[in-house]
Amino acid sequence: MTGQTVWLGIGSLGQALFSARFVTQWLASERMRRSVVPHPFLWVSLAGGVTLFAYASWRGDPVFVPGQGLGLGLGLFVYRRNLMLIRRHRQMVAA
Template sequence: MSAYLYHVFVEQFDLWIALGFFAQAMFTARFVVQWIASERARRSVVPVAFWTFSLAGGALLLIYALHRRDPVFIIGQAAGLFIYTRNIMLIAGEKKRNLAETESMEIPRS
């Protein structure tokens, strides 16, 4: 067992493994961000940072999966990127609509 662990975590360690670990850490950070935001609000909340970490971590994990030529990992990460991107687009659209609504509610001057 120790020989296996040594091979997996030491012998084959390279820049790609480092990228994979960094990508996984970013991907995991989204859950921490979501948990903290929900605890503060005392309700379930999905902040923009969740989707930002999802997109960044997912994209890096896709690059890692492409390098490793893992078809299951490639399809899984690629599919998620569409969801993350769409959620960021929806949030940006909502902010844009809210800004336009705020600007159209000008205070009358006397």
Template sequence: MKANVIWLAIGFLGQALFSMRFLIQWIYSERKKRSVIPLAFWYFSLAGGITLLSYAIYRRDPVFILGQATGVFIYTRNLQLIARERRTKASGVS
């Protein structure tokens, strides 16, 4: 298989992962009957963002690279904040 076909598949995979987060958020919010962002949203955001960033680097697209790199930073930071909050709650410290 040619490299460009593999990278095209990686790009589509990244877009699919990235899109799944919206489906997960919508289903979760419907179940809760309020707008919420579940943990899986951030994991799919990170997985899709990293995959799309890889594709953008392969394509050498600076606009796409900047956009995805910024997103990856934000998704990672949200996961760090969630982990910190869980540790704080588990230790009983407010």
């Protein structure tokens, strides 16, 4: 197995994770009979974003890299920040 094959696998995994977040959100919304964004949506988004960011970095893609994380897209920051806010809220409720 070549390095390129491994990275194609990583990129494919990232895309699958990123796509799975929509299925996660859809199923949760159907269950609740209203539009909701469940916590797993954020975790799957973060995992998919990190994986796609790694793949885009390996490719050296100047469009894809910012969109997945650190540049103008801010995707990874937003997912992480939402998870931090959820944790803080849970700690306040528990106290």
